[in-house]
Amino acid sequence: MSEKLSTQPYKGTRDFYPAEMRLRNWFFGVIRRELENAAFEEYNGPMLESLDLYAAKSGEELAGKQTYNFVDRGGRSVAIRPEMTPTVARMVAAKIGEMTFPLKWFSFPNMYRYEATQRGRLREFWQLNVDIFGCDGYEADLECILAAIRILRAFGADEQMFTVRINNRRFFNDVIAAVTGEGADAKAISKVIDRRAKVPREVYERDLTALGLTPEKIAKIDSIYNMTVREATALCPDSVGAGELLALFEQLEQLGVDSYCKFDFGIVRGLDYYTGTVFEVFDNAPENNRAMFGGGRYDNLVGLFVKNAKVSGVGFGMGDVTLENFLTSHNLIPASFGGGKKVLVARFDDVPYEVYLKLTERLRDAGICASLYLGQKKFGKQLEYAVKTDCTHLLVLGGDEYARGVVKIKDLAAREEREVPLKDIEKAFD
């Protein structure tokens, strides 16, 4: 072949070289530790799902033009998962009789969305999904919000860096009904409010006017955006959603994490399936200044699969790209990860190769990260290799050392050298 293949990854996807992979393994590790410590359990599902799984529940944009879908050789319409919630709802439905509710589950699936690539948005991404199934009360909403806060705090983030903005769809619908009268289309109005920050004020007003709202009603809604949770809930004191919001904020205060949280009537979440508490976690860095991730309560998804099933759900999804941007912006990524010992055994021609092999295997058996230089280069090249691959130590065992039964250990950071007996090499790294 004379025509060479491109080395570029597919548009909107990333290659994870070891440096990037170490970073990702580190932050997935922090998250996993924090969630397992709070008794969440990890699960995963397939990358491909039946396309109708998404048509049935997602907002139109996600099921339609944002989803990678195709017809397989058996004539099935399949999609590469654009989100995890339909999969997890399907999984819960499939074993509903064997489950011990409430379930507290999390996953780190990779997924695809066909969208214009921009900062924080790629076509392939990994998304942490945290969900609680089978608890109807605000307690599960609180547990999800606490998990989000605990995760970000585990990275060293504080209340200056992020804010959890919280609303309630049930409360939202009751307020919209109270402000606009019973006939109003709360769903259509919620979509206009959801887009509010992304469109000029004139567009926002025009869209609400088109839905029958007078300037007075628009002004009334405006006034709610700046209200505290207690002011806002006083507008509809009998709303079940208002009660949920108040209970939630009371416990956030009791736990002393209310400084991370803010009531925000403008948070409604784009997807159609949310039914109660909704929240978005904002990155407060000026260069990001956007919702990093969000979630909420979606009571009836399992019912799409099982007749008469009543399993409520609440959860959130957090993309790896936005999390990495957040950690970078706030300088929360450590200079190095792990930091254990890493030993390179240098190789010389005047010592039998099996001597080096056995030495390397002995170190590995002792749990010491060790590698034998592969190839036959001069010592200078081997030293260079050790430095460039972040080895902490280089072992030198030439013909002279071998004859004397010793090994030279070069500490590459301290630039020190010492000799130890070959037979005691493992102990030298205690």
Place this chain on the structure above:
Amino acid sequence: MSEKLSTQPYKGTRDFYPAEMRLRNWFFGVIRRELENAAFEEYNGPMLESLDLYAAKSGEELAGKQTYNFVDRGGRSVAIRPEMTPTVARMVAAKIGEMTFPLKWFSFPNMYRYEATQRGRLREFWQLNVDIFGCDGYEADLECILAAIRILRAFGADEQMFTVRINNRRFFNDVIAAVTGEGADAKAISKVIDRRAKVPREVYERDLTALGLTPEKIAKIDSIYNMTVREATALCPDSVGAGELLALFEQLEQLGVDSYCKFDFGIVRGLDYYTGTVFEVFDNAPENNRAMFGGGRYDNLVGLFVKNAKVSGVGFGMGDVTLENFLTSHNLIPASFGGGKKVLVARFDDVPYEVYLKLTERLRDAGICASLYLGQKKFGKQLEYAVKTDCTHLLVLGGDEYARGVVKIKDLAAREEREVPLKDIEKAFD
């Protein structure tokens, strides 16, 4: 919606519920620890790749009818990766100038193949890929084979359970040329030999005859299948491949791992791109009795991307399904994983909810896996929940205990109960 969605995962894929996920995280953890200990570094790449990446290098079957591929909305022909080698070759090629060779890399990608599902073969699977780039000698082949052996031994497997069958494509071609004469089509013959175990003897003989082999030549090849590496290499002592095989087996003997290994002239590997050492790891369990995984040397893949590039590669891929079958057949899966403490805090109506929340958060802050019962059920239901979700301890803090400033700790395994002061609860789990 009255028509309910199916709860089945897409054909040939699996749902990983927490129990299955724990198993997978456990065996990926064992493998990762073993490879990192041998100074291999983890990487990953995208799930979608340009289709021509596979057409250029794979055997026909994999690039053609086994690959999930489609045209995206931008008119690009893309494939869901059916294997990782083209991706890793592309990644090495893309940064060839910045790399410190030899590279020792591994990855655990999920991938898809469109094939008839059967024991050990699914459409979605995870595959450990281990590769070394930039070392031309047999030393890198040996390092890969050692990694495979170390991984299986880390699971407790011994030489009764598996065998690494080793051959060399260069040696194979030289022997075929010596047996059949220079004009023979070694590639076509290798494909017949590769299928040998899967077809009746008549078919094997018919196919070799069709390629111009006389009964005498077929008998000559038959005689090689049972030869030791020293007998076989004596057939072509000047072959470079013979020298590689002898050096490899000598060091396997020196390291005392030759009991895990066997020369096997019938191992040629289906894919076209192998150029030197090839090997397959066989599961010796009678009910499996098949190649679990394999690999080999593929010297010129990076050259598909970069003009005049000379980066040799050697590696292997191991699927999660076959590994799990192997571990199950040989009874190598422990009864439980982890085995740390897991605490459930029970909830009663006569104590303020924030007391339970604060208690749970204190335990989590102390690194103790803790959960507060979500919901408002009777104590018996909460106890049942604790048992079913594998909690080790249940904390009881009713109105009476709260008034006395104590917590009852129920050890669910030992069926013992003790009281500790609420203020010292973290210390109770030291």
